[in-house]
Amino acid sequence: MLSCTDEKTAENEENQQEEHAHEDEIVLTKAQFENGNFRLGKAVLQTFSESFRVTGMIDVPPNNRALVSSFFNGFVSKTTLLVGDEVQKGDLLLQLKNPEFIQLQQNYAENHSELEYLQSEFQRKQNLLADQVISEKVFQKAKSDYMRMKAKVEGLQKTLQLMNVNTKSVLAGNYTDEISIYAPISGKIAKVNVAQGMYLDNSTLIMEILDTDHVHLELDVFEKDVLKIKKGDSLNFKIPEISNQSYRAYVRLIGAEINEKRSVRIHAHPVNEDENFAVGMFVEAYFSNDPKQEISLPTTAFVDQDNQLHVLQLTEETADEYHFKMIEVENLPEQNGFKPLQSKKSFAKEKPFLTQGGFDLVEGEGGGHDH
Template sequence: MKRYTYITLLVFTLIFFSCGEKQTESTEEKSDTNFIELTQEQFQKNELTLGKPEKITFSEEFEVTGMVDVPPKNRSSVTSYFDGYVSHTDLLVGDKVEKGDLLVKLKNPDFIKMQQNYVEALSNLNYLTSEFDRKKTLYEDQIIAQKVFQSTKNQYLNAKAQLAAAEEQIRLMNLNPQEIEKGNFTSELNILAPISGKISKLNVAQGKFIGKSEMIMEILDVDHIHLELDVFEKDLMKIQKGDSLRFEIPEISEESYLAYLRLIGAEINEDRKVRIHAHPSDRENKFTVGMFVNAYFDTDRKKRFALPESAFTEVDETTYILELVEQSDTTYKFKKVGVKSTAPQNGFKPILNTETINLDSKYLTKGVFDMVTITN
């Protein structure tokens, strides 16, 4: 009985020490996974690089949306004060025009009647002017009664007002009153460009009837474009006039452009947004009115210790960097260090828990992902 007890105790002891050795080996193996050793040849072959944390400016970023537009004074809807049929036009959407250029000619027989009315009003005033002067003299000499003079005076003032109205009508037709006085009547009137710019809309065709106040075409002065953006109420206190921002035109490219905040609206709309206006820093004509814009503001700017984005990798939801802990002529030894960080900016990521790392150490800044995943 004692013999069996002795054998059982011996086997238990062997198993205990055997498990202890395995547990020690497992702990050492797990501990070794925190370290990575490379040869000088491996380091150079993979073109790995080292670097120290440096202070980089980071900021919080929030996005707003909007579109490319022009100020109201740089957008002109061309209309006519008079009805008429289109007798001439050779413009297309996209054509450039200068202020005062001929856009369209409208034709209507009524235009001749208007010019005739002007000439008749002028002739009538000339007659009543001399009649007024003659009766004024007679009245001052007490030859005629005041009532007779007053009647002539009223007729004279009436004629003067009629001529002024007829003359203004002629000017609205873009006609020269002096030419009309000479009898040079025309059944056509010219519609001239009120501003310089590009034709953005066109509503004419040869022979088409255009009613007064009906839009003939629209002109945009694209030399003075701006961004119209909508900022949420919660972000309004983060911005102020003069702030810089970057924006993208997502439908055409991933290129970013710079702008500055010019105006902030005075009212929050029903969507709890405020309209703001920004001007692109690059004044070259790269943009088209109506383009959709994504814009980004940077706020709360702070300097933080950071490494290049390529120095970070994530394994099992933990972010790591590799610290150089030992270097010889033939080998490099790195230690995995868990860190906290945020999204990269300008190619760098911040290290938020700097108290857990050695800021004087060197860190692997290229090839980190490959090195870490190999050891896991």
């Protein structure tokens, strides 16, 4: 009786082991394979990196942005530009009118005439001093008057140059009550804060001009990720409000301090500056860090069953059937359409896998398996 019982126990254990060995197996006929959306493939090496997201905006360098204002008060007598208009460096932006401009020009002309007299007087007395005809005191007085007037005239001349007034024309007696303001850089008008007839003081921002030929990215990187970024590193970015198209850029500068939001400002330049980026656009950027080579499969090879990720590996091919084994794998982040192939269980990495159609096959099994 003991012998009989032992034999039955051994037989039951053998049956259980055999059933367990087949419980993760799925059989697919070749006819089903040919008629269905199935595909076989082998695991391949792919590079995977730690990826993290940052946000920012499109901007231009400081030398590509010009805030235009006037050094003088006056009424706007001419302006025709609108937001979006393109201007070249030196183009007329607007004209200001003020009768006080005439007084400045008159002062310059009168003082310039006085300067010519004092200069000749200084030179004459310099010669008299050399001949010991006059005293040193008389000469110093002439020199002081000349130098004081020279400084005054030079100051008035600089003022007229800031007004863009031709000093030679002023000396010829041609005065004007209008001054012109010209574009300091080439670009597009981004802001216009004036209108015809408006009184303008010298603290008013007239216009803003942006040269968008050389845009860059202003990114805010959190403190914990700053040390992962180095100058020259590449990144991908997109403008989510427009499309999902991805662009390339590289890190140009890394800020030196952490701001109140516990982030650091990063400057990055797009690889292709010909794209029509507008200043102020919201940007999502993605950095990759610590690249590693991993055995991987396309994401279509991974199927979810009972909240656990699996792949199907081909274990046997007969004349009419494919036999697949379900292997439980780690759910790791996807990159470029592939996932790393990692499992706590051993498997033959060189054997083919079902890289497409696995989801339909598992669903078709109704949650069970073909033993």
